[in-house]
Each structure stands twice: as C-alpha cells, then as structure tokens.
Amino acid sequence: MEATAVKKYTYKDFVSDQEVRWCPGCDDYVILNSMQKALPEMGVEKENVVxxxxxGCSSRFPYYMNTYGVHSIHGRAPGIASGVKLANPNLSVWIITGDGDAMAIGGNHFIHVLRRNIDLNIVLFNNEIYGLTKGQFSPTSLVGQKTKSSPYGNTQPPFSPGELALGANARFYARIGGNNPKAMTQIFIEAHRFxxxxxxxxxxxxxIFNDGCFTDVTDKEVKDDRQIYLEHGKPMIFGKNSEKxxxxxxxxxxxxxxGENGITEKDLLVHDAKEKDPTLHQMLVRLEYPIATGIIRAFDDVTLEEREDELTKKIKANSKYKKTDDLFFSGETYEVK
Amino acid sequence: MSIESKTLQPEELQAVVIRFVGDSGDGMQLTGTQFSDTSAMFGNDIATFPNYPSEIRAPQGSLYGVSGFQVHIGSVEVSTPGDSVDLLVAMNPAALKTNLYALKPGHTIIVDKDSFNKKNLEKAFYTTNPLEDGSLEGYRVIEVDMSTLTKEALKDVAGLDNKAITRSKNMFALGMVYWMYNRSTDHTVDFFNKKFKNKPELVEANTKVLNAGFYFAETLELIPNSFTVSPAKMKPGTYRIIMGNTATAWGLLAASEKSGLELFLGSYPITPATDILHELVKHKHFGVKAFQAEDEIAGITSAIGAAFAGDLAITTTSGPGLALKGEALGLAMMIELPLVVINVQRGGPSTGLPTKTEQSDLLQAMYGRNGESPVIVIAAGTPADCFNFAYEAARLALEHMTPVVLLTDGYIANGSAPWKIKSVAEMPEIKNRKVTKAVENWHPYNRDPKTLARDWAVPGTPGLEHRVGGLEKDSVTGDVNYVPENHQVMTNTRAEKIKRVQDNIPDLKVEYAQEGDLLVVGWGGTYGTLHSAVKEITEEGYKNIGFAHFNYINPMPKNTEEVFKKFKKIIVCELNSGQFAFILRANFGKFDFQQINKVQGLPFSNDELIQKFKQLL
Structure with missing residues (x-):
C-alpha cells in the first residue's frame, strides 16, 4: 500500500463535490476534516481508499469523501468492508459507524469483524443517542437518560464500546474526544499504519439530541484534568500541569x-499499547477518572488476509489443478461411445 | 432363511429402481453411491436421491433414524430417481416399516433377518414380526442372516473389532445386489483400495464381505436368474456422476475462469445449501475466496463488498437465509452490482422441513424485498443442469450489472446424475462492464444504451472514485436525489433493465407435441418428474401433449405467449400452492391456467401426474 511514488495530496483532494448536511456545530465536521487531513499523510493513493x-448521521460520511465509497444498510458496513478488503487487500478500507449502527443492529458484525482481524479501520462515532431517527436511546445511552423513547429515563444499562471491543479480541482500540482534531488526525494515521x-x-x-453528553470530560476547561492521553512507551501522566x-x-x-507521599515520575505506570495481555488495557478502558484517551491498545497480530494468502500460495504451489478442466476431468470419469 | 417362491420371470429390464435403507450408521449412502457409480460406469443412465434424517446421530434402530438412498438405473433415459421401488434392501425393522409403502406390489425385499430381534422390532413399534405374521405376503421377501454371514466371512481377518465387523454388513447387501443386476465388484474394490490405503485389514474385510454377498446371491438357487439392465444410449463423450450442489459449485468455478474474475463466496451454513460452500472452500488453487461469515446477512454483505471491489461474488443459502438476506439483496439491486444469490429451496415456511424439497420460495425470490426491486430469477432443472445455470447466473449478473437469484432445491441439489463433462472452452463468453480508465464526465450510473447495465468502476481505478448507496440516485450523476420525477425514472429504468435481459436468454422450448390439447408447464427442479410423466403418457398414445419447462422466470422468454397460444389447455405443475401460476396469471391474464400442486416435502410421482393429465384430456 505504501507505494514508493505515491502522489502528493492535500486535504482538498479528499473533499467531494457534495454539500455536507450535518447540523451546524456537530462534531461530525471535526471527524470529517481530521480524516481529510490525515489521508494525505498516509501515503496511500486516493483510488485505493474505500x-x-x-x-445513521455518521454514515453520510462516504458521500463527502472524494474516494471510493459505499453507503450501505443499517449495521452491515463490517460485512461489506470485509468483502472489499478480502477481494482486494491492497485497498485502505474504512468503516464509518455510530453507536446504534455498530452495537445495536450491527452488534453481531461488530464483534466478529474485531475477532477476525482483517486489516480494516473502524471509526465509531459515539454520541450515546440515535440522531437520524431523532432522539431515541442507543446501546451506549446512560441509565436514566431521558430520550424520545425513554421519556421517564432509560432503563437499559449501556455497553462500553472499548470493553466490548477488547472482549471481542480487538487488537487496536483508541478513544478520542470529538473536539480534538489534532490528536484525532494522528490516531487516524496510526490506525491506517496498523x-x-x-x-x-x-x-x-x-x-441536537444529546448536547453536552461528553462536556464533563472533553470541555477545554476540564479536559486536561479529566482525560489522560496515553502514548505508547510514555508514563501515564495527566493534569493541567502534568502533576498527576x-x-x-x-x-x-x-x-x-x-511529589506527594514521595511519588516521582518513575513510580508511574508506563503505557504499553503493544502488550498482548489486555488486562491493563481493559482497566484503562474502564477507568472513570480520568477517562483514558489515545491509543489504548495496538497489539500486532497476524491478519486474516495474511493467513489466507499464505494458505492459498501453499495450496496453489502443491495443487494438480491449474485449470477447471483439470478438476472436471479428474477422478472417476467414464467414456460413452 | 426362507424365500417366498413367487418367482419373477427373468427379463431384460429397461429400468430398475432400488432403494437401500437402514439405520443411520448402516452405511446406506455409501452402499447406494457405490451401486450407482458402478452402474453409470457400466453405461446406464442413472438418477439418485439420498434421504437421510435431519438428526445427526439418531438413536439406533429408531424410525426417525432411518437413512436411505434410492437409485434409478436405466438402459433408456432416466430423468428421475423413480417413484416406486423394484427392490428394497432393508437393514432393520425400522427401515422396512418406513419404506415398504414405496415398494411395487409383488416386488422384492432383501432384509437382514438378524436385525429383526425383539429390541429392534419394539423400536420400530412392530407388535409382531412382519417376517412371520404374514403381513409381507404380497411381496417377495429374501431373508438373509446378514450379520451372521458377515461375521462368518470375517472370522479369519485379524485386527477387527466387533464394531468394524457389524459396520461392513452393508457390503454384504451390496454384493448381493451386484450379482442380481450383473454388475462387477471391481469398481467398489478399487474404492476400498483408495479409501483404506493405510488400513489393509479394512480393504481385506470389506472385499471379503462384498464377495461373500456376491457369491451368496449366486449360490441361492431360489433367486431367479439375474436381471440385466443394458447400457443406455447416451451421447458419446466423457461423463462423471455429479451431485446438484457440486455441479452448482463447478458452474461457478467455470464462470470465474471464463470471465477472468476471482470468485468470492460469502456464506453461512444452512441445509441443504452447505455442500456448495464445502465444495468451493476446497478450491483455493483456483483463487477461490470462500468466506464463512457470522450470519446470513454478513454472507451476502461480504459478497456485495467483493462485487464492489471487482470479484465475481456469490452467496449461497436456503429459504430462511434468503429471508435474512432480503434487505441486502435490495441494496445490491439498488447499487446495481453483479451478485449471484443461490437459494437451494427446502420445505418451508419458517424452519419447515430442512432436509425435504419444495419450490415455495419463488415469490420470495421475486418479491421478497422492500420497495420495487426487480432482480433476475432463474432456476435449474436437474442435478447436471445446476452446472449450466450457476454459470448462466454469473454470466447474466456480470453482463447486466444486477443480482441474479438462482433457485435450485433439495431434490436436485442432493440428487446425482451423469454429467457429460463440459470444458470451459465450450461455455459461452462472459463479458463484464468494468471500466479501467478514467473517462471525461464519467458517472457511476452511465449505462449501456442497449441493456441499460451500468458501468462497473472498481476501487483501485484512478480517476473513477465514486460513491454508491441505498439512497435513491440521480439518474444522470448518481448523486443522492429525492426528486419525485427522478425516482420514477430510476424505478422504471431498474425494471426495464431486467426486462431487457429477454434479449440475452434463449426462447422457451416445447418438448413432445408442439401444439395441441394440453401444455404441461413446470419450472426448476421438477424437470425430471414432469418430463418423465409427459414422456410416459405420450408413449401410451396421447400425442397431443406438449411440455414447456421454464428455467428463466424473471424475465420470462420472449416467446412465452406464442407457446401458450398453441394449446387448448395449460396446466402448471409445481411443488407449492401455485406460486408460478400466480405469476403467469399476472403476466398472461388471457389464458386459463390450471394447476397441479403438492406441498409434502416430496417430489411429484409419475402416477399422480399422469392421472391428472388424463382427467384434463
């Protein structure tokens, strides 16, 4: 994929001629811009991106990207993306999904795509609400949350996307605030490379339907104290003055x-995103204060297409069947004269 | 041992139907397959049908644990596995009880007398032993102490446990039947040598038992002179016995090679379609990418993704699976991608009768999606025909940029018949609509003016980046478009595109009378039974019956109306309550369509068809 002579692109090359139709002020714009800025840095030809x-609201995304794209049906993007990638492993394939799309109607596909480890990238827009159908609770909505379909408060406990993903053996999981384009752009590039x-x-x-759902962790005023931005190989430090x-x-x-109780930087945990054992990654995902962001897990593992490719090469090399005729006329045939 | 001496006259038979039945563990499928393969190599035409329980390991001796294999061999053309049976080989009481109905009166039963003990009789709910109570008087019963004789034959073979000995008694039965029908044991002995290459004791044991059965039959003076079924007159060429599902898989392989496209299969296991997956996963050497998905929906959506990326994409399923795939099939229709959907129909509704046959998914294939979403629907007629129609499904999908639903059914999918092997070189060309270079002012919905099929620009092609999706598209640019008039234009275009497939399919053929009193109409997997019934009634002297069988259902051949006009009466025969008749009435309202329908999980029988044809004449 990282061909030697990749064209030089700017973010404009990835902007399609379609008018963007999300609500003014939506974080989706940030995600779109971050992606359009990340793509030129990835070293991939535009025609090789899908x-x-x-x-859902998020699923309009492909129309705004000047690449190949499929706006499919509810919850089924992982199946389609898997087919695209297995058909042509040279492509950089991205799944754009939301909390309802990925974890309610598409829950089964979501866990299986993570389990298989095909080289795909999934961007999950989690807003803890159904937007496009105008405000029903989603599988990540909080208990007690009042929505159009839970006027007296939601009674269904939520999924934590990160916990679910790690439980499904996700090799790479990152979490980032929707108002942090700089880090988001970098994470997209890292996800592509992974x-x-x-x-x-x-x-x-x-x-519109869940305004402020993450302000207590993402708001500029509080984010340094409420979030810990994890980087592989670096100590787990956070706080406005990096004091925690x-x-x-x-x-x-x-x-x-x-500095308190004799604690120095050396006593802190050092983030190891590449560790196979997900125990500490799970603990980070579950942490309520601070909320862990950044690349929490990036464990290098064999991909499905690598396995398939190796098998196919081996079988092709040893097979007596080169053409279908070899198969059709093999074994128990007989002549009628 | 006692044999009723109602001796049949030795004769040269045109065709014989034999049914091997026993407990699931008795090896009846193997016995039947060996007999049919040997007969095919001898030059007979054959048709076979397995009948096995849906339980994986049903309790031994139980009625629902009976497994059977029927084979029809002929010196004339054989088009069905046969209705009634000439020879029934029953390995236990349960097998006898559940299959006796199919035996022609006066015909022969071979039973393993040893298995008719108190325990097995009770399990089969016999209060008295049918071998003793006179209830089999109307038949010729050959009682053989098969278990005892098998043990006896193997007493000198070292290294066999009791289980291995008991399990080879099916070969005793096979040996007897080989002798009765003048067949050589060579093919089966070869088979043992290959199968048990590293277990010489099993080769020896099975060969011994097979020969013991053969010689036992020979020395039994009470068996009448053996029958012979001479070789059939078949077109010269190289043949092999092929099962419908294998033929389907091979047709797809041929289409992949001919079109130069890699084959992608997205599938989820479901009876009776899974054998297509089993077959295709073997062929990585041809570059086949077979993906066992997490469910039916991922089966079809992964195939849609592969189609978008430029592969020859397939998904395989059976009725309930097609229901799950409905929404995604609508998407494939909407984004106009080539996709082959194979539905091996089984008894419905709901879970229905998974191992039985039916043609009740026709309306689902035609209309089982939201909105107006026409797709091509075709159906294969016979096991060997599955090869041609799988190939044809791929050809039409690629040339017309549309999903194609291919309907087969449990009867032809599991049945086997001789197939005159086709080389890929003999198969028709397959063109595809791929655009490989950037074109000025290109739009994804650019269409061939003749067929209306859109262009296929696959990821990796520079300058043709585009987006498709389930939302309605502008008829020119392909952008999302909600304008009422545009929706009408696109709806009409999608319908017209399918209609124009008529220009790319053959005319409807009529067999037997080309005009006359009665036209027998069928579609799909009933070809064999209908053909055989029309043939028989024609040979009886009814010369005014024609037979028109549909393989192309949406669209139907152009000359359909012309064919209908030539007959006074039309009778539509199908294994459902009248779904094709419903479609015909909607399209050809001026004709009066009568119906023969059956929804029992079973194919038609010759007799029931002929009787009804006669009532109409």
Whole structure:
C-alpha cells in the first residue's frame, strides 16, 4: 500500500463535490476534516481508499469523501468492508459507524469483524443517542437518560464500546474526544499504519439530541484534568500541569499526585499499547477518572488476509489443478461411445 | 432363511429402481453411491436421491433414524430417481416399516433377518414380526442372516473389532445386489483400495464381505436368474456422476475462469445449501475466496463488498437465509452490482422441513424485498443442469450489472446424475462492464444504451472514485436525489433493465407435441418428474401433449405467449400452492391456467401426474 511514488495530496483532494448536511456545530465536521487531513499523510493513493458506512448521521460520511465509497444498510458496513478488503487487500478500507449502527443492529458484525482481524479501520462515532431517527436511546445511552423513547429515563444499562471491543479480541482500540482534531488526525494515521482491525471511538457530541453528553470530560476547561492521553512507551501522566499520574494498587488503577507521599515520575505506570495481555488495557478502558484517551491498545497480530494468502500460495504451489478442466476431468470419469 | 417362491420371470429390464435403507450408521449412502457409480460406469443412465434424517446421530434402530438412498438405473433415459421401488434392501425393522409403502406390489425385499430381534422390532413399534405374521405376503421377501454371514466371512481377518465387523454388513447387501443386476465388484474394490490405503485389514474385510454377498446371491438357487439392465444410449463423450450442489459449485468455478474474475463466496451454513460452500472452500488453487461469515446477512454483505471491489461474488443459502438476506439483496439491486444469490429451496415456511424439497420460495425470490426491486430469477432443472445455470447466473449478473437469484432445491441439489463433462472452452463468453480508465464526465450510473447495465468502476481505478448507496440516485450523476420525477425514472429504468435481459436468454422450448390439447408447464427442479410423466403418457398414445419447462422466470422468454397460444389447455405443475401460476396469471391474464400442486416435502410421482393429465384430456 505504501507505494514508493505515491502522489502528493492535500486535504482538498479528499473533499467531494457534495454539500455536507450535518447540523451546524456537530462534531461530525471535526471527524470529517481530521480524516481529510490525515489521508494525505498516509501515503496511500486516493483510488485505493474505500469508505463503507451503514445507516445513521455518521454514515453520510462516504458521500463527502472524494474516494471510493459505499453507503450501505443499517449495521452491515463490517460485512461489506470485509468483502472489499478480502477481494482486494491492497485497498485502505474504512468503516464509518455510530453507536446504534455498530452495537445495536450491527452488534453481531461488530464483534466478529474485531475477532477476525482483517486489516480494516473502524471509526465509531459515539454520541450515546440515535440522531437520524431523532432522539431515541442507543446501546451506549446512560441509565436514566431521558430520550424520545425513554421519556421517564432509560432503563437499559449501556455497553462500553472499548470493553466490548477488547472482549471481542480487538487488537487496536483508541478513544478520542470529538473536539480534538489534532490528536484525532494522528490516531487516524496510526490506525491506517496498523496491520489488523483498528477501532477508533470518537466521543462525539450531538448538538441536537444529546448536547453536552461528553462536556464533563472533553470541555477545554476540564479536559486536561479529566482525560489522560496515553502514548505508547510514555508514563501515564495527566493534569493541567502534568502533576498527576496512574499507578497500580492491587487490582486497581489509582490516581497519584507527583511529589506527594514521595511519588516521582518513575513510580508511574508506563503505557504499553503493544502488550498482548489486555488486562491493563481493559482497566484503562474502564477507568472513570480520568477517562483514558489515545491509543489504548495496538497489539500486532497476524491478519486474516495474511493467513489466507499464505494458505492459498501453499495450496496453489502443491495443487494438480491449474485449470477447471483439470478438476472436471479428474477422478472417476467414464467414456460413452 | 426362507424365500417366498413367487418367482419373477427373468427379463431384460429397461429400468430398475432400488432403494437401500437402514439405520443411520448402516452405511446406506455409501452402499447406494457405490451401486450407482458402478452402474453409470457400466453405461446406464442413472438418477439418485439420498434421504437421510435431519438428526445427526439418531438413536439406533429408531424410525426417525432411518437413512436411505434410492437409485434409478436405466438402459433408456432416466430423468428421475423413480417413484416406486423394484427392490428394497432393508437393514432393520425400522427401515422396512418406513419404506415398504414405496415398494411395487409383488416386488422384492432383501432384509437382514438378524436385525429383526425383539429390541429392534419394539423400536420400530412392530407388535409382531412382519417376517412371520404374514403381513409381507404380497411381496417377495429374501431373508438373509446378514450379520451372521458377515461375521462368518470375517472370522479369519485379524485386527477387527466387533464394531468394524457389524459396520461392513452393508457390503454384504451390496454384493448381493451386484450379482442380481450383473454388475462387477471391481469398481467398489478399487474404492476400498483408495479409501483404506493405510488400513489393509479394512480393504481385506470389506472385499471379503462384498464377495461373500456376491457369491451368496449366486449360490441361492431360489433367486431367479439375474436381471440385466443394458447400457443406455447416451451421447458419446466423457461423463462423471455429479451431485446438484457440486455441479452448482463447478458452474461457478467455470464462470470465474471464463470471465477472468476471482470468485468470492460469502456464506453461512444452512441445509441443504452447505455442500456448495464445502465444495468451493476446497478450491483455493483456483483463487477461490470462500468466506464463512457470522450470519446470513454478513454472507451476502461480504459478497456485495467483493462485487464492489471487482470479484465475481456469490452467496449461497436456503429459504430462511434468503429471508435474512432480503434487505441486502435490495441494496445490491439498488447499487446495481453483479451478485449471484443461490437459494437451494427446502420445505418451508419458517424452519419447515430442512432436509425435504419444495419450490415455495419463488415469490420470495421475486418479491421478497422492500420497495420495487426487480432482480433476475432463474432456476435449474436437474442435478447436471445446476452446472449450466450457476454459470448462466454469473454470466447474466456480470453482463447486466444486477443480482441474479438462482433457485435450485433439495431434490436436485442432493440428487446425482451423469454429467457429460463440459470444458470451459465450450461455455459461452462472459463479458463484464468494468471500466479501467478514467473517462471525461464519467458517472457511476452511465449505462449501456442497449441493456441499460451500468458501468462497473472498481476501487483501485484512478480517476473513477465514486460513491454508491441505498439512497435513491440521480439518474444522470448518481448523486443522492429525492426528486419525485427522478425516482420514477430510476424505478422504471431498474425494471426495464431486467426486462431487457429477454434479449440475452434463449426462447422457451416445447418438448413432445408442439401444439395441441394440453401444455404441461413446470419450472426448476421438477424437470425430471414432469418430463418423465409427459414422456410416459405420450408413449401410451396421447400425442397431443406438449411440455414447456421454464428455467428463466424473471424475465420470462420472449416467446412465452406464442407457446401458450398453441394449446387448448395449460396446466402448471409445481411443488407449492401455485406460486408460478400466480405469476403467469399476472403476466398472461388471457389464458386459463390450471394447476397441479403438492406441498409434502416430496417430489411429484409419475402416477399422480399422469392421472391428472388424463382427467384434463
């Protein structure tokens, strides 16, 4: 994919001629711009990029990208994207989905695509609500949340996308605030480079039906204190003045303050996204304070297409069947004269 | 051992139907396959049909654990596995009880007498032993102590346990039947040598038992002179015995090679379609990409993705699976991608009768989607025909940029018959609509003015980046478009595109009388039974009956009305309550369509068809 003489692109090359129709102020614009900025950095030819979406606000995304694209049916983008990638492994294939699309109607496909580890990238726009159908609770809505379909408060406990993904053996999982284009762009580039299925959960604000759903963690005023941005190989530090950190105490992550009780930077956990064992990644995903963002897990593993390719090469090399005639006329045939 | 001496006259038979039945573990499928393969190599025309329980390991000796294999061999053309049976080989009481109905009066039953013990009789709910109570008086019963004789034959073979000994008694029965029909045991001995290459004791044991059965039959003076079924007159060429599902898979392989496109199969296991998946996964050497998905929907959506990316894309299923695929099939129709959907029909509705046959998914294939969503629907007629129609489904999908639903059914999918092997070189050309270079002002819905098929620009082609999707598209640019008039134009175009497939399919053929009193109409997997019934009634002297069988259902051949006009009466025969008749009435309202229908999970029988044809004449 990273061919030697890839054309130089700018973000404009990835902007299609279609008018973008999301609500003013929606985080979806941030995601779109971040993607259009990330693509020129990926070293991939425009004609080798495919965006596949399901149904929902987020799923309009492919229309706005000047690449190949399929706006498919509700929840089914993983199936279509898997077929595209298996048919032509040279393509950079992106699934664009939302919390309802991925985890309600498409829940089965979502876990299986993660399990198989095909080299695909999934951008999950999580706004904890159904937007396009105008405001019903989704599988990530909170208990008690009042929505059009839960006027007295939602009674269904939610999924945590990260926990679900790691449970389904996701090799790459990142989480990022919808108002953080700079980090998002970088994560998209890293996801593209990662061989295997990458899942990026964007905490995306819905200005109309669930406004402010993530402000307590993503708001500029609080984000440094409420989020920890993880980077592989670096100590787990956060806080406005980088004064806080994470340590492991027993089976729990604990927030400590550097300089207090003799704690120094050396006592802090160092993030290892590439670790095969997902235990610590799970703990980071579950952490409520601070909320872990950045690339939480990036474990290198064999991809499905690598396995298939190896098998196919081996079988082709040893097979007596080169053409279908070899097969049709083989074995128990007989002549009628 | 006692044999009723109602001796049949030795004769040169034109055709014989034999049914091997026993417990699931008795090896009846193998016995039947060996007999049919040997007969085919001898030059007979054959048709076979397996009948096995849906339970994987049903309790031994139980009625629902009976497994059977029927084979029809002929010195004349054989087009069905046969209705009634000339020879029934029953390995236990349950097998006898569940299959006796099919035996022609006065004909022969071979039973393993050893298995008619108290326990097995009770399991089959016999209160008295049918071998002793006179209930089989109307038949010729050959009682053989098969288990005892098998043990005896193997007493000198070292290294066999009791189980292995018991399991080879089917070969005793096969040996007897080989002798009765003048067949050589060579083919089966070769088979043992290959199958048990590393287990010489099993080769020896099976060969011994097979020969023991053969010689036992020979020395039994009470068996009448053996029958012979001479070779049939078939077109010269190289043949093999092929099962419908294998033929379907091979037709797809041939289409892949001819079109130069890689084959992608997205599928989820479902009876009776899974054998197509089983067959295609073997062929990675041809570049086949077979993807077992997490469900039926992912089966079809992965195929849609592969079609978008430029592969020859297939999904295979049976009735309930087609229902699950409905929405995605609508998407494939909407974004106008080539896709082959194979539905091996089974008894419905709901889970229905998974291992039985029916033609009740026709309306689902035609209309089982939201909105106006026409697709091509075709149907294969015989096991060997599955090769041609799988190939044809791929050809039409690629040339017309549309999903094609190919209907087969459990009867032809599991049945086998001789296939005159076709080389890919003999198959018709397959063109596809791929655009490989950027074109000025190109739009994804650019169409061939003649067929209305759109262009196929696949990812990786520079300058043709475009988006497709399930939303209605502008008829020119392909952009999302909600304008009422545009929707009308696109709806009409999609319908017209399918209608124009008529120019790319052959005319409807009429067999037997070309005009006259009665036209027998069928479609799909009933070809064999209908053909055989029309043939028989014609040979009886009814010369005014024609037979028109449809393989192309949507669209129908151009000359359909012309054919209908030539007959006074039309009778539509199908294994459902009248779905094709319903479609015919909607399209050809001026004709009066009468119906023969059957929804029992079983094929038509010759007799029931002929009787009804006669009532109309």
């Amino acid at each position: 965006f596949v979406s399901g149904i 061989k295997g299925t990458s899942l990026i959960e964007v905490l995306q604000n819905c200005v 950190g994470l340590v492991l105490k027993g089976l729990k992550l604990e927030v400590v303050i550097i």
